[in-house]
Amino acid sequence: MSGAEVKLRSVSKAFGRRVVLEGLELSVKARQFVSVIGPSGAGKSTLLRLLAGLETPDRGSIELRRTDRTPDVRIMFQEDRLLPWRSVLRNVLLGVKGRAQDARAILRAVGLQGREDEFPIGLSGGQRQRVALARALIHEPDVLLLDEPFGALDAITRAAMQLLLGQLLAARPRTVLLVTHDVEEALLLSDRVLLISDGRIARDLVLASPRPRHRGDPKLAALKEELLDGLLASERGLSAVARSNGRMST
Amino acid sequence: MSDVLSNASVADKTEPPVPLEAFLAADAFAVVASDQSPLNVDVGISLPVRGIAWRALLLPWLLPVGLIAVWQGLSSSGIVSTAIVPAPIEIWRAASQLAQRGELKHDILVSLRRVSIGFGIGASTGLLLGLVVGLFVLAQELLDRTLQMVRTIPHLALVPLMILWFGIGEEPRLILVAMGTLFPVYVNTVGGIRNVDPKLIELGQSYGLGRLALVWSIILPAALQPILVGIRYALGVAWLTLVVGETIASRDGVGYLVQNARELLRIDVIVLAILLYAAAGWLSDFLTRLLEQRLLRWHPNYAGHRGT
Numbered sequence: 001m002s003g004a005e006v007k008l009r010s011v012s013k014a015f016g017r018r019v020v021l022e023g024l025e026l027s028v029k030a031r032q033f034v035s036v037i038g039p040s041g042a043g044k045s046t047l048l049r050l051l052a053g054l055e056t057p058d059r060g061s062i063e064l065r066r067t068d069r070t071p072d073v074r075i076m077f078q079e080d081r082l083l084p085w086r087s088v089l090r091n092v093l094l095g096v097k098g099r100a101q102d103a104r105a106i107l108r109a110v111g112l113q114g115r116e117d118e119f120p121i122g123l124s125g126g127q128r129q130r131v132a133l134a135r136a137l138i139h140e141p142d143v144l145l146l147d148e149p150f151g152a153l154d155a156i157t158r159a160a161m162q163l164l165l166g167q168l169l170a171a172r173p174r175t176v177l178l179v180t181h182d183v184e185e186a187l188l189l190s191d192r193v194l195l196i197s198d199g200r201i202a203r204d205l206v207l208a209s210p211r212p213r214h215r216g217d218p219k220l221a222a223l224k225e226e227l228l229d230g231l232l233a234s235e236r237g238l239s240a241v242a243r244s245n246g247r248m249s250t
Numbered sequence: 251m252s253d254v255l256s257n258a259s260v261a262d263k264t265e266p267p268v269p270l271e272a273f274l275a276a277d278a279f280a281v282v283a284s285d286q287s288p289l290n291v292d293v294g295i296s297l298p299v300r301g302i303a304w305r306a307l308l309l310p311w312l313l314p315v316g317l318i319a320v321w322q323g324l325s326s327s328g329i330v331s332t333a334i335v336p337a338p339i340e341i342w343r344a345a346s347q348l349a350q351r352g353e354l355k356h357d358i359l360v361s362l363r364r365v366s367i368g369f370g371i372g373a374s375t376g377l378l379l380g381l382v383v384g385l386f387v388l389a390q391e392l393l394d395r396t397l398q399m400v401r402t403i404p405h406l407a408l409v410p411l412m413i414l415w416f417g418i419g420e421e422p423r424l425i426l427v428a429m430g431t432l433f434p435v436y437v438n439t440v441g442g443i444r445n446v447d448p449k450l451i452e453l454g455q456s457y458g459l460g461r462l463a464l465v466w467s468i469i470l471p472a473a474l475q476p477i478l479v480g481i482r483y484a485l486g487v488a489w490l491t492l493v494v495g496e497t498i499a500s501r502d503g504v505g506y507l508v509q510n511a512r513e514l515l516r517i518d519v520i521v522l523a524i525l526l527y528a529a530a531g532w533l534s535d536f537l538t539r540l541l542e543q544r545l546l547r548w549h550p551n552y553a554g555h556r557g558t
Contacts, residue, residue: 052456053456054452054455054456074456074457075456077449077453079449081449081450081453083450083467083468084549085472085474085548086467086548094453094457094459095457095458095459119547119548120548121548121549121550
């Protein structure tokens with residue numbers, strides 16, 4: 001069974017003089033689905049990049065733990081980052097040797113059977129993200145990091161991708177951190193929603209209701225309002241800080 | 251699609267809300283349908299494309315064939331004196347005479363051989379240097395400035411020096427061609443590697459590719475298009491250089507044909523040699539385009555979307 005615990009202790013990260021994360025404390029249980037929302041520039045993507053090992057923290061420690069072996073971590077970006085010169089199948093097999101059958105099975109699971117030998121150029125945006133998802137899943141990652149993977153998709157495709165992700169994770173649970181701008185997406189999919197603002201966790205919300213959840217559920221609607229209010233407040237806070245620093249708020 | 255949209259709006263208005271799956275069941279289906287539409291479009295276009303393929307094959311020949319016809323007409327009617335420009339038919343006669351004596355084939359083969367060897371040495375050196383400089387910062391710091399300086403010297407200015415150093419044998423010609431082809435390939439290889447999307451390199455690293463695999467699977471394919479542009483350009487330079495190289499005391503080759511014809515006042519042979527250069531240039535270009543189509547078939551600007 002896949003899934004690893006994630007523990008961050010007072011993690012700080014700055015780029016030049018811009019402090020992105022400041023003393024962040026976070027503990028995620030194995031196979032928990034955590035969504036991270038927050039205003040632009042709040043450090044959401046940096047958090048994922050730290051977990052993926054693409055950045056190193058200035059201070060603090062990051063621990064990914066499972067008992068039997070070193071956990072496998074895979075990240076999926078907002079851009080699909082498919083290699084245009086490789087067929088769909090060979091894109092999934094990036095960094096993997098001789099598992100063509102597994103790759104075919106995963107492509108079937110994401111609904112791309114029959115497209116294995118095509119180049120990515122012939123695929124739509126949603127299909128390209130399906131390939132990127134398959135490329136991450138073939139490693140059976142213990143921690144799956146999703147950096148706004150559906151942000152660039154149209155509403156219908158995004159809804160289909162959310163459903164697909166929910167189904168794939170229900171079949172094989174793993175620890176997931178999803179960065180998203182879409183509060184509804186966070187509420188539909190996750191066990192827990194974090195609102196990050198100013199480099200810290202401003203809200204930590206545990207959702208107990210069973211999945212699949214329904215878009216129009218009045219409880220979710222109330223939570224959505226609450227989180228949106230929180231987002232707006234921190235967005236105002238950020239721009240106020242930016243103004244007081246004499247910078248342009250973008 | 252419109253059905254799905256109206257479904258969605260119905261779902262939005264309905265109280266109590268429709269379960270997510272029911273809402274998406276229709277959508278998922280619609281997405282599959284719309285996802286297949288690019289294929290349908292391809293099939294739809296493939297028929298007219300076949301017509302266009304014939305046109306694309308014939309149309310480029312219309313102008314040269316027409317020009318030759320007009321040229322022959324002007325010569326035959328005496329409007330243009332054959333003492334200034336020989337008629338196409340005379341050039342054809344000169345060609346068949348030379349061919350009968352075996353000179354034509356010999357000279358063409360000698361020139362082709364010189365271009366191939368010179369280009370082979372120059373392009374492979376340029377590719378190698380470009381790879382090393384593009385991939386290793388140390389090599390860049392060590393070599394790039396010097397290479398860029400040497401690059402700005404017009405290589406044909408080295409002709410006298412080459413003759414002094416290597417005499418009038420094959421070497422100066424081959425070295426000149428190699429020097430002419432080295433830099434276009436070098437510059438484009440370095441530029442191609444520099445312009446590889448860093449996001450793809452990051453992807454390769456986060457998917458556990460080692461250095462060698464990263465170069466082979468990501469950097470080289472990403473830089474391939476500019477490298478091929480460099481190779482195509484270098485082939486042109488190779489022929490240009492050979493024209494000059496073969497005028498230095500040669501005993502054979504197309505350049506010698508021109509030199510010799512000038513001394514014998516055979517304008518027909520001179521024009522024939524120019525046409526031979528044109529044909530050689532076209533052939534080189536054709537071969538590199540074939541190579542591009544094969545290697546860049548994944549690229550939206552080159553043919554074919556289906557992989558292997």
